[in-house]
Amino acid sequence: MATETTDFSLGSVTVALTPIERLEEYLQSRGKRMTQQRRLIVAEVFSHHEHFDADGLLLQLQQKLGRDQVSRPTVYRTLTELVEAGLLVKMDLGGRAVYEHDYGYPNHDHLHCTTCNRLIEFKSDELIAIRDAVARQNGFRVAGHRLIVTGTCRECMQARQRPKRMLDRI
Amino acid sequence: MATETTDFSLGSVTVALTPIERLEEYLQSRGKRMTQQRRLIVAEVFSHHEHFDADGLLLQLQQKLGRDQVSRPTVYRTLTELVEAGLLVKMDLGGRAVYEHDYGYPNHDHLHCTTCNRLIEFKSDELIAIRDAVARQNGFRVAGHRLIVTGTCRECMQARQRPKRMLDRI
């Protein structure tokens, strides 16, 4: 505790528009339309701050709204749009696409526990500085980055040490 | 040039065994067998240091050896083994699995040009230091990491500025 002084925790970013308003703005600028399905998807996606995939989102929508509100292709198409609109970021984790909030939330990176599959977020300005220095040296124009540190989280390490109480979290 | 002093270039690591010998050792320790197909795959994979995917490797094998030397499932199964054996590392890039050498080659990260799809390698000890500090603060046991910086490489930036000479590299 004494030697670790840098703060890797996340704050939040104040934004002028709600996610739905932000999407509306984006859609209008492209001659696209705000639909009932897009509203439902954005509302669900931004109702909590967790990482999710297309299938999980579809399931949530079906459970909360009934089976016939939003179809699978529309979920995929809308997720692509939300990424284009800057509301979400997409990352590839073990073959499937995982999404998380990018709007109203600071840029950050992840610790990925390969035992319980949890993602822990952290933020580091020093990392950005290194990234930009490397890019500069290579004449590379940075658009963004994705850092995923894989390993085992505290809970799973402890669970491994006392194999009495087996956690079956996925 | 004057302000950039840190060295991000890669060296190489001297190893006692050839990749095939290293695989042989791994296979024996597990009661598995060295086969003609595994030999062919390892030889092809380590004949040059480039990033590749399963499909590309299969194509290379078919072109150099004829169509009936190694099947697609065997390529996939063997790639999985080479990762387990520590000869290769696997990463997910835009939905598909991409492999690269891990044996006889230092750990490193990548700049990914989204225009020409090229991967530029770099190495940074400072990055490792930050990674480990974050992990320590979270009680996280690090197994490894994957950092991919996305953007546009020098050549594609230049090509964009003078749209005369169109590069059609993929």
Add this chain to the structure above:
DNA sequence: TTTCATGCAAAATGTTTGCACACGA
């Protein structure tokens, strides 16, 4: 009233698997 978006079913993509036969130790 004209686009654009949706849903359905089917296709495409990338990867994995069951099973009979082949082969290495």
Add this chain to the structure above:
DNA sequence: TCGTGTGCAAACATTTTGCATGAAA
């Protein structure tokens, strides 16, 4: 020989697409 590896075909999981219908602007 004995058990592991292979190839084939089929299954699989995820994501994308063509097309007719439905709904925003």
